[in-house]
Amino acid sequence: MKRNIMRTISIALILAFCISTLSVTEAARSSDYIISRYASVSSAGGGRITVNYSITATSKMTTIGATKVEIKNSSGTTLRTYKSTDAGYEYMMSSNIAIYSSSVPYQGISGNSYYAVVYFKAGNSSGSDTSTYTTSLATA
Amino acid sequence: MSDENYDTEPADILRASTKEQLNDILHNELMSGEKNAEQIKRVNQALKAKSGEKTEFDVNANWQELKSDYVGTEPLYDITEEFVDGWAYKPPAPGKFRPPIGVAVAIIAVIVLMSGTFTAYALGYDVFGAIVTWTKETFGSTQQAEAAPSAEVPSSDLSKLSELQSALDEYGITEKLAPTYIPKGYEQTEFHVEEADVSTFFASVLENEDNTIIIQIRQFSVAANGAEYEKDDGDPEIYVVNNISHYIMTNMGKYHAVWKNGMFEVSISGLNTKEELVKMIESIYGR
Numbered sequence: 001m002k003r004n005i006m007r008t009i010s011i012a013l014i015l016a017f018c019i020s021t022l023s024v025t026e027a028a029r030s031s032d033y034i035i036s037r038y039a040s041v042s043s044a045g046g047g048r049i050t051v052n053y054s055i056t057a058t059s060k061m062t063t064i065g066a067t068k069v070e071i072k073n074s075s076g077t078t079l080r081t082y083k084s085t086d087a088g089y090e091y092m093m094s095s096n097i098a099i100y101s102s103s104v105p106y107q108g109i110s111g112n113s114y115y116a117v118v119y120f121k122a123g124n125s126s127g128s129d130t131s132t133y134t135t136s137l138a139t140a
Numbered sequence: 141m142s143d144e145n146y147d148t149e150p151a152d153i154l155r156a157s158t159k160e161q162l163n164d165i166l167h168n169e170l171m172s173g174e175k176n177a178e179q180i181k182r183v184n185q186a187l188k189a190k191s192g193e194k195t196e197f198d199v200n201a202n203w204q205e206l207k208s209d210y211v212g213t214e215p216l217y218d219i220t221e222e223f224v225d226g227w228a229y230k231p232p233a234p235g236k237f238r239p240p241i242g243v244a245v246a247i248i249a250v251i252v253l254m255s256g257t258f259t260a261y262a263l264g265y266d267v268f269g270a271i272v273t274w275t276k277e278t279f280g281s282t283q284q285a286e287a288a289p290s291a292e293v294p295s296s297d298l299s300k301l302s303e304l305q306s307a308l309d310e311y312g313i314t315e316k317l318a319p320t321y322i323p324k325g326y327e328q329t330e331f332h333v334e335e336a337d338v339s340t341f342f343a344s345v346l347e348n349e350d351n352t353i354i355i356q357i358r359q360f361s362v363a364a365n366g367a368e369y370e371k372d373d374g375d376p377e378i379y380v381v382n383n384i385s386h387y388i389m390t391n392m393g394k395y396h397a398v399w400k401n402g403m404f405e406v407s408i409s410g411l412n413t414k415e416e417l418v419k420m421i422e423s424i425y426g427r
């Protein structure tokens with residue numbers, strides 16, 4: 001019985017250590033490649049919305065931009081995913097600049113609310129980093 | 141030698157010559173390019189013997205005679221006209237020394253050559269550069285004096301950030317947002333103005349050999365979330381200037397500051413030292 005109690009305490013301590021380590025890692029979110037990122041959703045009229053985004057790197061990068069943009073409804077359901085690897089959306093990424101801004105349009109339903117999750121990436125010959133930004137809700 | 145016949149003039153022939161002939165011989169000898177001192181001496185002795193008086197050579201009289209006999213009515217150069225570059229020739233006053241025409245021609249030639257050289261320098265062509273070293277040094281020191289300002293890189297160069305301030309002015313933004321100071325040696329390599337529905341974004345990227353500084357200004361038209369910044373662990377330091385809290389932090393050891401000023405979000409990123417970052421912040425408010 002006493003051995004079981006000690007085993008439980010040990011497992012609890014190990015888990016607590018792991019959890020605290022993860023939270024510290026999350027708090028110390030520094031990057032060699034990314035300074036900041038920003039995104040917003042705005043209504044363009046007629047149920048159409050636009051996701052604007054920008055990423056600022058620490059210096060000129062060989063790849064910079066958004067690799068993916070997810071359009072979600074107010075309940076969190078993903079309605080559409082745009083990828084920079086998709087035909088016609090290569091412009092979501094750019095190269096040889098330190099700051100890149102672009103936008104993605106989405107045809108929604110008037111009166112419905114949407115938000116977006118933007119997946120950013122910046123990198124050069126030394127490596128790369130990724131980060132995300134979740135926008136506020138906007139009514140189409 | 142003015143006339144080759146006088147080269148072999150024997151003394152007895154000189155003694156047999158009249159005073160006028162001897163004067164002619166003397167005159168021609170004195171005006172010749174290569175004067176024969178012995179010949180002049182012999183002619184003088186003959187003249188002295190003829191008149192029993194000491195013969196003196198009148199330079200002015202011979203100069204006037206020479207002009208009337210050999211120069212003619214038109215001068216080779218109009219020496220009364222002003223030369224280029226303000227160089228002027230003043231005819232000698234009466235009674236003063238008048239240089240022989242050969243000397244005058246030589247002076248004119250030197251003046252023309254020098255004025256031509258000045259013109260050539262003005263056109264960027266160094267005539268003397270390959271010929272006379274000291275002339276190059278003289279002009280070289282002038283060139284050094286002219287080159288000095290461009291060699292000195294100002295530590296604070298408003299022109300590097302003039303585009304950012306001009307853009308803010310164009311958008312009618314009067315708030316103090318753009319720094320006027322940037323550390324030494326940085327050049328703007330990117331400039332952005334991006335208009336979106338909820339915000340307008342202004343940014344300037346400044347680079348030197350091994351670092352990048354980025355200034356970002358975002359103007360919001362509605363209340364909205366701002367950008368998210370990467371940072372090292374630890375709380376930001378709050379630096380208050382002009383009643384505005386500037387949040388100073390580091391990202392991978394590089395300093396950056398983020399602050400809000402009304403509907404504007406401003407950031408300066410990438411500084412190697414906190415002192416330089418603070419200096420940039422203070423320059424916004426004219427400190």
